[in-house]
Amino acid sequence: MAAPLVCTVLPTYNERHNIGPLIERLLAVNPAPYLVLVVDDDSPDGTAEEVERLIAQRPCAGLPEPCPQQVRLIRRRHERGLTSAIQRGIDEALDTYGADIVTWMDCDLSMPPEDVPRLVRAIVEEGADVAVGSRWIPGGADVAHGAMARTLSWIINQFAMALLSRRVHDYTSGFMAVRGEVLRRLRLRGDYGEYCIDLLARALRGGYRVVEVPYVCVPRVSGESKTGVDLWDYLSKGRKYVATVVQNWRERGQPP
Template sequence: MSCPTPRRGAEDQARSVVVIPTYNERENIDAILNRVLAVTDSDILVVDDSSPDGTASLVAGRPERGRRVHLVVRAEKTGLGAAYREGFAWVLDHGYGRIVQMDADLSHPPERVPALLAALDDHDVAVGSRYVAGGGVRNWALGRRLISWAGNQYVRLVLGLPVRDATAGFKAFRAEALASIGALGSHSNGYCFQIENTWQAVRHGLSVVEVPITFTDRTRGESKMSGSIVLEAVLRVLRWRVDELTHRPTGAERVAA
């Protein structure tokens, strides 16, 4: 799927939206929506993968539905990347100029959404970073910290990325940046989708800034992380680098073509 660069006036450039993918987040959804609505004027788009626990029904019953809270229900669960691609397509089609992506489990602090959006005044992409001064993690066991650190080191080393939190999932983009990196045409899912967009932003010469955040492990609901998601990231990162070194078209370059 190609992603033509949108043409937007000043009013559209100022419009912002927070995209939140969900699957069985009934225990968290009201809290995340309340906190985002309280700290920003941004709209919210929830992209639900037909959660059997009724997450979409809770969103549909919100008093802000249709005004500041919007809902897309997908037919089935096909991965985080697929959910974000559908959400990004929706917000670009509706003329938003600034897009934030974040998890529904409250691991990403909603209070930092304004800081990410403000960073887009001078940059194309803002990354909510755990690994810059002022950033950090909370409620993580030592083993989880080591896995996250090692994963980031692997990605940065293999792809040569200057971004310290290359695996971050809390980001903000100018609409033109999403178009430039071919986000709607990527094929990654899960953890790997986060990496791909950061990598493509750097490779396309976009201005990427890291904004410190404190990541807090979820306290309610179940994590969607799995061994297959991690394996996808490891293998795709290696393949991307091999493609670069052998001058094969990368995913975004194939999309552009």
Template sequence: MESPDSATTGSQPGGDDRHAEVVAADGARALVVIPTYNEKDNLPGIIGRLNQALPGIHVLVVDDSSPDGTGELADQLAADDADHRLHVLHRTAKDGLGKAYLAGFGWGLARTYDVIIEMDADGSHAPEQLGSLLAAINDGADLVIGSRYVPGGRLVNWPKRREWLSRGANTYARLALGAHIHDITAGFRAYRREVLETISLGTVESAGYCFQIDLAWRTVQAGFDVREVPITFTEREVGESKMDGGVMTEAFMMVARWGVASRMTRLRRR
């Protein structure tokens, strides 16, 4: 039976070394990937909080040619970073959150990082809570999801309509896929590099927030150890959410397709 505050799915493909410490207490050997589009007002704050919470961690800002100058600001912040832990990747098109993350993952995997982390630029994910995700990685998890919907998870200043949409989407995905993850749409998560090297990133089609479901589902299917730890999710104070109806439609259709495919596979194996 799964713990109420730490859902675990799958086996541990890495064997006995799953419990080996892969990231230091200060975040060394880990990379935080932060996609940005018009986040100029939020970026300095989130970078500063990360540096204070985990002074050894590296950060990659993936900017989609923000017209508000976010990319230029990121370049300046990187130039001012004497420790060379802040990096910037410029993309020429705004073609979805998933594509931005895939570009960031590719950048990180081409280097020596052991853990790659997803985090929003808008302050909704608290850098001060990243340590709990990394602790679960060091405890043997392969993917750790910062969850709003396990005991101890909280939502702050989120409109009720968006909360119920989110809860409904997670319930739908959990039932359709049969995955024991309470917050499969969450965007605050940490992957061991072995996961991203295994789950065929080159075949990922999802571009919007469905990307989060897609990668978590692939991780579950590959037999990796997936856990959730509680976080506090705080609604952004500056800027606008990038969520829209098209994102929700994409997620609904793709989850239905994956669920049917999974059930057909299980039937064929009987």
């Protein structure tokens, strides 16, 4: 059987200093056929220009044959938002490139790119439909965030486990690999991190095999967090997370 085409979607807003090292590290560990799709929302810091520079330096830039490892940029000029950016990348990966597996992650280098092949292996070798990076199972950890953020994450995950399923311990991970056919059926819902709770809940409800892969979340290398640093930022995002858990609990028994 031919090797599956794996595509990593990278949603970016102001990640100029992180995006180059992230792409290089991804290309170093993911065997061909492999595609990186950056979805940038017209970042004022020049993230898109940085990606264009990198693409121009690629060994197969300008050649008619497609690269076995490609890097592509989608630049959204009039749209913003994490969930819609990831969905845009997923659509492009499936419809334009025919990806078999789509992965995505934050671009702040908090999620080690070297762990992407482990997520992919969970699908290819262990038969998972959805592989999710987890900080809250043995081997995983969060050394990036302070006590307040970790406590809020623990509370929301306990709540999600109590109402939805204990098969997942990190509902707010955002570090995932998913089979293309699952993503053709389940489109992302939400604005920010709540899409992850929602997708995992619906995948479980739909009978898909969800596997957790431990990973260690490390501090952002450069630039600023979009979630925020104070309690108010966390609570206003947390409200949506709680609402998403409750919505999925209400939808239990319904098709995903």
